[in-house]
Amino acid sequence: MAHFDDEGIALRAIRLGETDRIVTFLTKENGKVRAVAKGVRRPKNRIGSRVEPLSHVSMMCWRGRELDTINQVELLESFRAIRSDLDRMSPALTMLEMVDQVALERSESPELFAMLLGALRALDNRYSPTILGAFCFKLLGLEGVGPIADRCAACESEGPLVAFDSAIGGLLCQSCRRGLAVSPEVVSYLQILGTGGLARLLEEPASPTATAFEHLGLAAMEYHLGRRLRSAHSGLGLSH
């Protein structure tokens, strides 16, 4: 049987039979991988805690037709600060859910992997609502539908820009306005993000603007996915 080594971030896990789990990973080189973790629900199993959702691991798997099988796994990062703080766990689970939705099975996606790992490290370091908001818009960019933020998405005028519409995919001026009203501060967040200012944006403290930016990112992402994100509305922290 063929095997492969890779790095992965566990996105979710479901029960399989009495003692096993099927764990979905986003990997660095093999895209989304679904792998059986055998015996992990037995008491005192050493592998079980390493394949909980969020864990960043290095692993060796046997390649199967539909499901792979985890042979060896080592924990690289557990993101302990995220796990012990519900304010951070909710956005982290929402990011995992979004990635699970967009990632393709067994299709290399190093940019997506790097983006998720970077966002989880930022969140583990410090909580800010700009992290989830920025992740939503960056992910839309990776999907080829990044928001138009430097001009009106309908008439191309410079603005002032006062609204955001997911169907058009960007900000709108006073005369073209539709969708959601946005403040000048949220407009500037989108423009900072659109001009390579991610690091600067992540320095922004929690504020009503940061929260409005997060909600806008989630709304745009849910529009793109065509469904609600369960983790974003689970009551773990975020409310709409």
Ligand SMILES: [Zn+2]
């Ligand atoms: Zn316009």
